[in-house]
Amino acid sequence: MTDTLTIVFALYPRVTHLDFTGPHQVLCRLPGAVTHLASVDGGALTFDGVTFGDLERLADIAACDVLCVPGGFGTMDAMGDARFMGEIRRLAEGARYVTSVCTGSLILGAAGLLKGRRAACHWAWRNQLALFGAIPDGGRVVRDGNVFTGGGVTAGIDFALTLAAEIAGNGFAQGLQLSLEYAPAPPFDAGRPETAPPEVLARVRAMLDATGATRREAVEAAALAM
Amino acid sequence: MTDTLTIVFALYPRVTHLDFTGPHQVLCRLPGAVTHLASVDGGALTFDGVTFGDLERLADIAACDVLCVPGGFGTMDAMGDARFMGEIRRLAEGARYVTSVCTGSLILGAAGLLKGRRAACHWAWRNQLALFGAIPDGGRVVRDGNVFTGGGVTAGIDFALTLAAEIAGNGFAQGLQLSLEYAPAPPFDAGRPETAPPEVLARVRAMLDATGATRREAVEAAALAM
Numbered sequence: 001m002t003d004t005l006t007i008v009f010a011l012y013p014r015v016t017h018l019d020f021t022g023p024h025q026v027l028c029r030l031p032g033a034v035t036h037l038a039s040v041d042g043g044a045l046t047f048d049g050v051t052f053g054d055l056e057r058l059a060d061i062a063a064c065d066v067l068c069v070p071g072g073f074g075t076m077d078a079m080g081d082a083r084f085m086g087e088i089r090r091l092a093e094g095a096r097y098v099t100s101v102c103t104g105s106l107i108l109g110a111a112g113l114l115k116g117r118r119a120a121c122h123w124a125w126r127n128q129l130a131l132f133g134a135i136p137d138g139g140r141v142v143r144d145g146n147v148f149t150g151g152g153v154t155a156g157i158d159f160a161l162t163l164a165a166e167i168a169g170n171g172f173a174q175g176l177q178l179s180l181e182y183a184p185a186p187p188f189d190a191g192r193p194e195t196a197p198p199e200v201l202a203r204v205r206a207m208l209d210a211t212g213a214t215r216r217e218a219v220e221a222a223a224l225a226m
Numbered sequence: 227m228t229d230t231l232t233i234v235f236a237l238y239p240r241v242t243h244l245d246f247t248g249p250h251q252v253l254c255r256l257p258g259a260v261t262h263l264a265s266v267d268g269g270a271l272t273f274d275g276v277t278f279g280d281l282e283r284l285a286d287i288a289a290c291d292v293l294c295v296p297g298g299f300g301t302m303d304a305m306g307d308a309r310f311m312g313e314i315r316r317l318a319e320g321a322r323y324v325t326s327v328c329t330g331s332l333i334l335g336a337a338g339l340l341k342g343r344r345a346a347c348h349w350a351w352r353n354q355l356a357l358f359g360a361i362p363d364g365g366r367v368v369r370d371g372n373v374f375t376g377g378g379v380t381a382g383i384d385f386a387l388t389l390a391a392e393i394a395g396n397g398f399a400q401g402l403q404l405s406l407e408y409a410p411a412p413p414f415d416a417g418r419p420e421t422a423p424p425e426v427l428a429r430v431r432a433m434l435d436a437t438g439a440t441r442r443e444a445v446e447a448a449a450l451a452m
Contacts, residue, residue, distance in 0.1 A: 018251035018406070021276070025244035025379070028274045035275050044279055048254045049261050050247070053270055053279030102407075122407055140411040152407025153251070157380065162413045174416035174426045179434070180244070181328075181348055181378025183417030184410035185366040187388045190400035191409030200400045208405070 005032045005167065008064040008091060011039045011055060012084055014074025017047040018153050019101040023068060026160035026176055030168050036061055040083050047072070058087035066163070067095040070156070071102030071122060073211060076218035079110040089113075097163060099148040101156035108149070109134050110222040117144040122152035123193050124208050128216065131223040154191075157182060231258045231393065234290040234317060237265045237281060238310055240300025243273040244379050245327040249294060252386035252402055256394055262287055266309050273298070284313035292389070293321040296382070297328030297348060299437060302444035305336040315339075323389060325374040327382035334375070335360050336448040343370040348378035349419050350434050354442065357449040380417075383408060 007027050009020045020037070028035050039045055042057035069088065078084050088111045092098045100108050105121045108114050109132030118135045120126070120142040129136040141159045142149050148166075150159030161182070165173035190196040196204075233253050235246045246263070254261045265271055268283035295314065304310050314337045318324045326334050331347045334340050335358030344361045346352070346368040355362040367385045368375050374392075376385030387408070391399035416422040422430070 016251065018247055021244055021247035021251075024276060025242065025247075025274065037276060046280070048251065050250060050263060050278065051280035052277065054272070054277035140409070141413070152405075154383065154406050154408040154410065158411050158413060165413060170414065171423070171426055171429075174414045174422060175430050175433075177412060177414055177416045178419065178422045178426060178430045179378075180380050181417055182380040182412055183366070183415075183421070184380065184412065185384050186403060186408055186410065187367070187384060187391060188396065188400045188403055189409075190403045191407055193404065195409070196400060196404045197397070200397055200404060203397075204401050204404045207401075 003032050004034055005030055005066070006034050006036070006064040007066040007068065008036045008038055008061055010058060010067065010069050010088060010091070011037060011045055011052070012074055012078040012081065013045060014072050014077070015045070015047050015070050016072035016102060016153055017050055017052070019070030019072060019104065019156050020068065022154065022156040023101060023160035026157060026164055026180065027066070029176055029179070030164055036064070040081065040087065058084070058091070061091065063094045064091055065095060066097045066099060067091045069100040069104035069107045071100070071104040071106070071153070075103040075106050078107055079218065079222040085111055097146050097148060099159065099163065101150040101159060102152045105129060105134070105149045106132070106219060108147070110226065112226050114147065117147055118142050119144065119147065120149040120151045120155065124205070128219045131219050132226065229258050230260055231256055231292070232260050232262070232290040233292040233294065234262045234264055234287055236284060236293065236295050236314060236317070237263060237271055237278070238300055238304040238307065239271060240298050240303070241271070241273050241296050242298035242328060242379055243276055243278070245296030245298060245330065245382050246294065248380065248382040249327060249386035251406065252383060252390055253292070255402055255405070256390055262290070266307065266313065284310070284317070287317065289320045290317055291321060292323045292325060293317045295326040295330035295333050297326070297330040297332070301329040301332050304333055305444065305448040311337055323372050323374060325385065325389065327376040327385060328378050331355060331360070331375045332358070332445060334373070336452065338452050340373065343373055344368050345370065345373065346375040346377045346381065350431070354445045357445050358452065
């Protein structure tokens with residue numbers, strides 16, 4: 001009989017949904033996997049026009065094997081939500097693996113879970129990890145002990161396959177990769193600031209600044225509150 | 227003022243959710259994009275434990291610019307649902323782009339939309355496209371006129387960026403790629419049957435056969451009913 005593997009995705013308003021749907025589609029196929037999508041209040045949350053329902057309440061989940069925190073434009077607000085951050089700390093304490101995708105690592109940092117640890121993050125926010133005592137790492141997937149962090153959004157799929165290999169072995173993870181036909185072939189080589197055309201990088205930087213999502217002051221406030 | 231770009235994801239029971247969440251996260255950021263997640267009955271559908279709510283009824287959507295049909299283990303049953311297939315045909319007729327991800331192309335085929343056209347599909351089901359008069363193509367993203375089809379599951383992201391470039395230009399699509407940090411780095415090279423270790427391929431084939439999801443007779447029945 002396969003043991004249960006409890007996987008919790010901790011959601012909050014204005015998450016980038018692909019940050020967790022990508023990893024979910026991989027990890028839900030692990031042996032014994034029982035996945036939970038949960039938020040502070042449970043119920044439903046709508047991200048970019050997609051409504052996710054039947055969410056559980058984080059407080060109702062006693063413990064988990066894998067805690068995964070996705071990122072998104074709501075990251076800064078989530079850091080300021082004491083109930084959310086309290087649940088992150090509580091679930092992380094008993095988890096075998098503490099994980100994040102994209103700016104979810106800033107939440108792990110704000111929860112005090114990354115002190116002295118290397119961690120990945122979306123390229124535009126990566127440096128802010130240092131405010132929480134973490135060591136920003138440009139890797140696509142970064143492991144430091146039992147903490148696995150992925151880079152921006154789509155890195156969640158690479159992260160999930162890496163974690164799947166850790167939990168169920170390389171062969172099983174390769175089977176997941178094959179069943180999901182994950183042989184990526186992007187039409188452009190513009191996925192990182194180092195490879196994107198300069199005018200594209202400038203436009204995306206300006207767009208992110210305009211959303212206020214890079215607000216360093218919010219991160220600094222969260223770091224002071226640690 | 228930007229014109230509205232109406233994008234419909236046509237859902238049905240037992241869809242693989244990453245087939246549409248991946249493309250949705252890309253396409254929802256196109257200028258003027260208004261996305262609709264819709265099914266025959268509307269309401270909610272749960273895929274692999276994730277509940278998607280606030281679904282619209284396909285019949286309530288007058289027309290769309292982009293019709294996208296995802297795949298999944300429920301593809302064969304969807305082909306047998308006359309109401310679903312009727313809506314697919316109706317929406318496709320007025321769409322600028324008729325698209326699919328994974329086994330969604332079998333639904334396009336069963337709807338009579340791929341006769342004489344090249345199309346992609348998940349590797350395990352690709353050959354069945356021929357039963358609908360389509361030309362199976364091993365490409366990650368295949369374009370034939372206004373029909374764009376992606377390969378298995380994760381090909382949806384490559385498909386969406388390709389379509390984004392068609393609609394909004396290469397520079398805009400590159401900006402989306404950068405904002406989603408789509409610089410994939412799979413931990414293994416096992417995403418296609420040609421590259422997966424033979425024992426992994428054998429196990430995944432056996433698993434897919436066991437689910438009955440490769441049932442050729444269902445596809446043959448749908449082809450006869452065309």
